[in-house]
Amino acid sequence: MPEPLLRVESLAAGYGEVQVLWGIDLEVMPAGITAIVGSNGAGKSTLLKVLSGMIPSRAGQIVFAGRDVTGAGTDALLAAGIAHVPEGRRLFRGLTVRDNLLLGAFLRSASRQQLARDLDRIYSLFPILADRRHQDATTMSGGEQQMCAIGRGLMAQPQLLMIDELSLGLAPRAVELLADSLRAISREGLAILLVEQDVLTAFELSESAYVIETGRVVTTGESRVLADDPRIRDAYLGTV
Amino acid sequence: MDVALLVQVVLNGLMLGALYACIAVGFSLVWGVLNIINMLHGSLIVLAGYLTCSLWTEAHIHPFASLIPVGLVIGVGAAVLQFVLINRVVQQPVLTTLTLTFGLDMILYNLMNSVFDATPRRVTLDLGRVTLGEVVLPWDRIAAMLVALALTALLYGILRGSRLGRAIVAVRMDREAASLMGIRVPRIYALTFGLGAFMAGVCGALLSIVYPITTNATGQLLGKAFIVCVVGGLGTVPGALVGGLALGVTESLGSHWFGPQAAALLGFALMLALLVVRPTGLLGRKGYE
Numbered sequence: 001m002p003e004p005l006l007r008v009e010s011l012a013a014g015y016g017e018v019q020v021l022w023g024i025d026l027e028v029m030p031a032g033i034t035a036i037v038g039s040n041g042a043g044k045s046t047l048l049k050v051l052s053g054m055i056p057s058r059a060g061q062i063v064f065a066g067r068d069v070t071g072a073g074t075d076a077l078l079a080a081g082i083a084h085v086p087e088g089r090r091l092f093r094g095l096t097v098r099d100n101l102l103l104g105a106f107l108r109s110a111s112r113q114q115l116a117r118d119l120d121r122i123y124s125l126f127p128i129l130a131d132r133r134h135q136d137a138t139t140m141s142g143g144e145q146q147m148c149a150i151g152r153g154l155m156a157q158p159q160l161l162m163i164d165e166l167s168l169g170l171a172p173r174a175v176e177l178l179a180d181s182l183r184a185i186s187r188e189g190l191a192i193l194l195v196e197q198d199v200l201t202a203f204e205l206s207e208s209a210y211v212i213e214t215g216r217v218v219t220t221g222e223s224r225v226l227a228d229d230p231r232i233r234d235a236y237l238g239t240v
Numbered sequence: 241m242d243v244a245l246l247v248q249v250v251l252n253g254l255m256l257g258a259l260y261a262c263i264a265v266g267f268s269l270v271w272g273v274l275n276i277i278n279m280l281h282g283s284l285i286v287l288a289g290y291l292t293c294s295l296w297t298e299a300h301i302h303p304f305a306s307l308i309p310v311g312l313v314i315g316v317g318a319a320v321l322q323f324v325l326i327n328r329v330v331q332q333p334v335l336t337t338l339t340l341t342f343g344l345d346m347i348l349y350n351l352m353n354s355v356f357d358a359t360p361r362r363v364t365l366d367l368g369r370v371t372l373g374e375v376v377l378p379w380d381r382i383a384a385m386l387v388a389l390a391l392t393a394l395l396y397g398i399l400r401g402s403r404l405g406r407a408i409v410a411v412r413m414d415r416e417a418a419s420l421m422g423i424r425v426p427r428i429y430a431l432t433f434g435l436g437a438f439m440a441g442v443c444g445a446l447l448s449i450v451y452p453i454t455t456n457a458t459g460q461l462l463g464k465a466f467i468v469c470v471v472g473g474l475g476t477v478p479g480a481l482v483g484g485l486a487l488g489v490t491e492s493l494g495s496h497w498f499g500p501q502a503a504a505l506l507g508f509a510l511m512l513a514l515l516v517v518r519p520t521g522l523l524g525r526k527g528y529e
């Protein structure tokens with residue numbers, strides 16, 4: 001069994017007096033797609049925010065690529081190789097697609113040529129972004145914006161790409177396109193941690209999954225096994 | 241109406257307006273990115289003017305040579321001030337940072353009055369003039385205008401085309417998402433405040449070539465920056481440029497037609513009119529904060 005890329009042990013976190021995460025244990029392997037599913041308010045987004053340093057953890061440990069990164073800031077975690085595509089995409093208004101993508105590479109000390117090559121790679125992954133490169137990124141459709149947000153995450157050259165709510169508010173066709181791209185990226189050896197409210201999409205896309213309820217992991221396992229679990233089907237897939 | 245005179249008055253307004261643009265562009269940047277109405281801005285301009293005058297009279301250092309170093313001293317000092325002090329309250333409502341910078345302004349203003357004094361001073365270069373028919377343009381004003389425009393363009397270039405500029409715009413648009421890019425927001429705040437102060441410093445040096453400068457003018461200069469931001473549209477360099485030129489020409493025409501005492505009044509009247517007709521300013525975009 002290979003070493004996990006990310007190992008989270010009994011992680012606790014919250015906002016003010018409200019504790020959201022209660023002892024999360026989680027592992028992400030160096031390649032492939034891992035999904036985190038659960039209902040609204042279960043703590044999925046909070047978990048990603050702790051992993052990218054946006055909010056501090058209160059207890060527990062985070063080990064990434066063999067290093068203890070518990071308590072590290074957003075810049076240190078990004079430099080270590082964890083990129084976070086936030087919920088709602090959060091592209092920068094007033095900046096072009098190209099500028100948004102370049103901001104993803106802010107921390108890297110890459111040459112102009114290297115950055116140009118990386119941009120070309122994103123454009124070949126999402127050709128529509130090449131056509132729109134000089135357009136204000138926030139004027140694009142939801143699906144195109146999600147492509148740009150993922151591209152921005154990839155520009156950091158992370159080892160782990162975390163995506164919060166891939167499909168939220170997007171047309172089914174756009175979700176299919178994004179899913180195909182994510183499969184292609186993960187086949188190239190990038191680990192992806194996907195938070196997704198649409199459980200069906202999450203299970204189709206991922207190899208393994210965690211089910212989170214009220215800040216605790218209730219089930220984990222291979223996605224296709226979980227998808228056949230009658231309890232999960234009843235709770236999340238709405239099938240009788 | 242005499243056409244040559246009108247051309248003269250408008251050109252005077254444009255030369256003044258370029259300086260106004262340069263004054264406002266730093267103020268606008270700080271307001272737009274940090275949401276701080278920097279009450280120190282006028283005093284920083286005067287401080288730079290005083291330093292430039294002292295370097296000229298004491299050490300015979302030419303203003304065009306001391307311009308950038310003076311700007312850098314002011315800019316670095318302001319960046320440190322932002323980093324160690326203002327950053328502590330930068331997330332607070334705008335009244336808090338306004339009060340803090342107001343207090344700092346009082347300190348700097350009184351310090352300047354006791355270290356120097358309030359006597360108006362000026363660097364007299366006597367570079368001669370250009371005569372085009374009946375229109376006369378002094379070289380020192382032309383030079384000040386060109387440098388002001390060049391620095392405004394340089395700031396625009398930095399914001400639009402550099403890594404630092406992208407980071408500043410990103411912080412302005414979405415602080416949290418910017419930190420996800422690995423951008424250290426407090427550091428960008430300090431750099432932005434420093435950049436704004438650098439522009440103030442350079443303007444102070446330029447002003448000292450063209451007008452007598454005194455600590456009594458700090459409030460007026462701050463007022464000009466404020467008017468230009470509202471007229472041109474907040475937080476954009478082209479907005480500050482258009483607003484600055486509009487204010488310069490308005491004041492110049494106003495003092496020609498109604499006397500110099502009316503110039504300041506007309507500036508504020510222009511601002512009020514814009515607030516009624518177009519609250520986003522001439523080049524401001526709605527929702528662009």
